[in-house]
Amino acid sequence: MxxxxxxxxxxxxxxxxxxxxxxxxxxxxxxxxxxxxxxxxxxxxxxxxxxxxxxxxxxxxxxxxxxxxxxxxxxxxxxxxxxxxxxxxxxxxxxxxxxxxxxxxxxxxxxxxxxxxxxxxxxxxxxxxxxxxxxxxxxxxxxxxxxxxxxxxxxxxxxxxxxxxxxxxxxxxxxxxxxxxxxxxxxxxxxLMTVPATLPTLDEKTVVTLRRLSHDKGIDMLLEAWALVASQHPDWNLKVFGAGPDEEQLRAQARELGLDDKPIFQGKTTNIDAALSAASIYALPSREEGFPIAVMEAMAYGLPTVAFDCAPGIRELIDDEISGGIVITAGNILGMATALERLIKDADLRKRLGSAGRQSVRRFxxxxxxxxxxxxxxxxxx
Known part of the structure; x- marks a missing residue:
């Protein structure tokens, strides 16, 4: 002891x-x-x-x-x-x-x-x-x-x-x-502090992120990527949980991109279980990160993550296309959109990456x- x-x-x-x-x-x-x-x-x-x-x-x-x-x-x-x-x-x-x-x-x-x-x-x-x-x-x-x-x-x-x-x-x-x-x-x-109460089925047509609405978290880039995806998959939804100084600017950007900002921006939540268990994909569009707790939480829920390669902590957690999700070159908005669409189209890929990630993150x-x-x-x- x-x-x-x-x-x-x-x-x-x-x-x-x-x-x-x-x-x-x-x-x-x-x-x-x-x-x-x-x-x-x-x-x-x-x-x-x-x-x-x-x-x-x-x-x-x-x-x-x-x-x-x-x-x-x-x-x-x-x-x-x-x-x-x-x-x-x-x-x-x-x-x-x-x-x-x-x-x-x-x-x-x-x-x-x-x-x-x-x-x-x-x-x-x-x-x-x-x-x-x-x-x-x-x-x-x-x-x-x-x-x-x-x-x-x-x-x-x-x-x-x-x-x-x-x-x-x-x-x-x-x-x-x-x-x-x-x-x-x-x-x-x-x-890893998260113990899921409800695991997602990965059949819900929802992409989720829990982020502070500030420049470093990259929600502006996620919106640009989602505008490319949403036109091809109108039955899927993006939900952004969080608040921050850029909220009004981001809402305006969403509208300019032809997106409805109201269902996208969900506000702050303390119920992480409800937010993650009702989704099938997690998005991390950050410009900067350390060792992102958000990705660890998503992996604990078995959610595959699409993340920009903005820090070594991303690849420490996600083994690209093997466990945890897909890693995209930092700032590559088209790459983010393409990876999201791959996961939207391929339920087996979602479940394989999510399951492997759930096992991998237990080492923390x-x-x-x-x-x-x-x-x-x-x-x-x-």
């Missing part, structure tokens, strides 16, 4: 809508069930809040009551702008105050304590706190490429090199970080993933 530990999971927010915070709550529950003492800590309140429940078996803590001002890099005339300098000084002051709160929480921990910084912004608070004699883990819940194409890349190289280990979601991403110069990298996949069972975490903690203590 593994040693009981104090585990602190630090995120940008403890109640933000999205896969990363869902992951944080999932692993917090799994660690708690193993007897560990877990605290889930957020830096600031959510921008788009979600209710993760009021009877959680671990405490949640938010360091700051209000959103913090974002740091502005001082270049050119900004160096002479007193308002910019004041804002940056205020942010530094607030950040130090939050780090002191973290230190006070960390000092309550017993021997063998672990801090998991689940996001690089949250790590900025962790590095300012007192973590002596604690294991510090930094995580990237996105692909290496997604990070490299953002402002997060430089901060990962700066802050995660100070951690005991920097965990990517796949070995391929860990190798990419190593090639970028990091010497403390490893990989840890997400656990919660017990197996938490076993890996506990073995990692023991290794890092040496």
């Amino acid at each position: 593994a040693e009981t530990r104090d585990i602190f999971i630090v995120c940008n927010s403890v109640n933000e809508l999205g896969g990363l915070v869902q992951w944080a709550h999932d692993v917090a529950k799994l660690f708690t069930a193993r007897g560990h003492r877990v605290r889930l800590i957020g830096v600031e309140p959510a921008t788009e809040a979600r209710d993760y429940g009021s009877d959680l078996p671990y405490p949640t803590i938010t360091l700051h009551d209000h959103h913090l001002p974002r740091r502005r890099k001082m270049v050119g005339l900004d160096r002479l702008n007193p308002a910019v300098r004041r804002r940056n000084r205020l942010r530094e002051s607030l950040q130090e105050r939050g780090a002191r709160q973290l230190t006070a929480l960390f000092k309550e921990a017993g021997p063998g304590a672990v801090v998991i910084a689940a996001q690089i912004w949250a790590m900025e608070w962790v590095v300012r706190a007192y973590t002596t004699d604690m294991v510090v883990v930094g995580m990237s819940h996105e692909s290496f490429e997604a990070s490299r194409n953002s402002s997060r890349y430089a901060r990962v190289l700066e802050y995660y090199t100070q951690a005991d280990i920097h965990l990517a979601l796949t070995d391929a991403d860990a190798d990419a970080w190593a090639r970028a110069g990091m010497t403390n990298v490893g990989a840890m996949p997400n656990p 069972s919660p017990d197996s993933i938490i076993d890996r975490w506990e073995a990692l903690f023991t290794f890092l203590e040496r």
